[in-house]
Amino acid sequence: MKPRLSLKQSISLTYILLAVIVAGAFSLVSYISVEVIEEQVIDARLSKMADRLIELQPGGRMPDAPPDIRFMIDDRIPAELRQLPAGSHEVGLGNRHVHVLLRDHGSSRYAVVQEVDELEHTELVILLSLAIGFAVSLLLAAVLGVVCAKRIIAPVAALAEAVGRNAGPTELPSLSAQDEIGILARAFAKRTDELQQFLQRERLFTGDVSHELRTPLTIMLGAAEVLTAQLADRPAQLATAERIRRVAAEAAQGVSALLLLARVPESLDAPRIVLNSIIKSEIERCRPLLHGKPVECRLDWSEEVSVHVRPELAGIVIGNLLRNACRHTEQGQVLVQLAAGRLVIEDTGSGIPQKVRERLFERFVHGDDLPAHEGTGLGLSIVKRVVDHVGWDVRLEIPQAGGTRFVLTFPIVRDS
CATH class of the missing domain: 3.30.450 (Beta-Lactamase)
Known part of the structure; x- marks a missing residue:
């Protein structure tokens, strides 16, 4: 074209x-x-x-x-x-x-x-x-055309620059102009004000709901841990108690992540953490999902990889991808490969239907032929939101042998 x-x-x-x-x-x-x-x-x-x-x-x-x-x-x-x-x-x-x-x-x-x-x-x-x-x-x-074009385009360029840097509705240029540029500026100001109010309402709602859920989830998690300890000699009830504890822990982690997502990225501190430990912790939490399956969860890394990110957010992303891989893999392996600036989570499961691959990271999108699974989970749309929030990237790849491969890329942290 x-x-x-x-x-x-x-x-x-x-x-x-x-x-x-x-x-x-x-x-x-x-x-x-x-x-x-x-x-x-x-x-x-x-x-x-x-x-x-x-x-x-x-x-x-x-x-x-x-x-x-x-x-x-x-x-x-x-x-x-x-x-x-x-x-x-x-x-x-x-x-x-x-x-x-x-x-x-x-x-x-x-x-x-x-x-x-x-x-x-x-x-x-x-x-x-x-x-x-x-x-x-x-x-x-030609000279007159260039000069006039610059003068004509200058207000439009200034308006685009202000919109690009998320200027407030009252900070947009040419708001008082009576020409077409003024009409456009006032339309942008109105739309910007509506979007900012909407985002503010969403941020407040997310923060309020997450805050209100933390206390009951903490109580549920503590009660589940106590119940697990008390049912150590009753294997049948112990599995149910462990399941309750695991789901409560996942929900609590999700609430913590939602509280962080309710804040603007610039206001979040990003401590330096070792990603290897987060991966090990999330794999241990996913072990029960592989119980009774001929599936091997294999780690492949040669060094410690550090990143600047809140551990709760990193855990949400890695944990959600690992849970999906474990739940939808009935045999074979789940492979986790970690290198500087790159994390790959690959499985030999049923894969993702072609019709939903392009919309996989949208809300409420799932494969109709995927088996139902337990647990709440945040979904891949939340994964996408988290990686965008922290400046990472996630993409889906389809291995030639079948299954699913998710590739996370993130900034490399150099030792000073």
């Missing part, structure tokens, strides 16, 4: 095209006028000279003539001119360019010859002047 011109380029090009049309039309009219005037003036002059010659010649007299005009009669007319029909002609005579008027009167032929070399030179000067004027017009049009 051919790229469209920018507004500034379009305005400049419009000025240039207008100059081409106007200057071209003016030059063409001027050239035609010069040609017409030249023909009419020369023909009229030569016609008067011929009348005077025919009038005076019977008396043996010749009219006075300017230096560039010659009179010829009968045999004195060169052969190359005698063979021309009566009338006005522009021909070459020797090494000179002449304009000749031939007229027959009685039995004689009369010729009035005017050298037009000087006229041709004058015409060339005029044409050169028209060409220079045309070129200067284009140059001036």
Whole structure:
């Protein structure tokens, strides 16, 4: 697809095209006028000279003539001119360019010859002047187009810059202008104000709900831990208690992450943590999901990898991806590969249907043919929100052998 011109380029090009049309039309009219005037003036002059010659010649007299005009009669007319029909002609005579008027009167032929070399030179000067004027017009049009485009685009560029840096509705430029830029600025201000109010309401709601849930979840988690300890000699009830404890822990972790997400990224501190320990902790929490399955959870790393991030947020991302891999893998392995700036979580499970891959990180999107699973989980949409919040990146890859591969990339932390 051919790229469209920018507004500034379009305005400049419009000025240039207008100059081409106007200057071209003016030059063409001027050239035609010069040609017409030249023909009419020369023909009229030569016609008067011929009348005077025919009038005076019977008396043996010749009219006075300017230096560039010659009179010829009968045999004195060169052969190359005698063979021309009566009338006005522009021909070459020797090494000179002449304009000749031939007229027959009685039995004689009369010729009035005017050298037009000087006229041709004058015409060339005029044409050169028209060409220079045309070129200067284009140059001036280009300069004027660029200057006007900058002045016209400047308010739009200032408005775009203000919107890009999330300026407040009252900080947008051109709000008081009465032209189209002012209308656009006021529309942006209104929309920006609505979006900021919406984001503020969402942030407050998320923070309030998360805050209210922390206390009951903490109580549930403590009670589940006590119940697990009391049912150590009852394996059947112990599994249920452990399941309650695990789900409560996941919910508590999710609430903590939501509280952090309710804050703007710039206000979050990002301590340096070792990602290896977070991964080990999340794998241990996912072990019960692999119970009774012929699935191996394998770690592959050769060094400790440090990142600047809140551990709660890193745990939410890694834990959610690991739980998905463990829940949807019935046999084979779950492979976790960690390197500087990159974490890969790959499984040999059922994979993700083609129809939902492009929308996988959207809210409420899931594969219809994926098996149901227990646990709350935050979902991949929350994973996407977290990685965007902390400046990481996540993408889905499909291994050739089947299954699913999620690749997390993050800034590398160098040892000082």
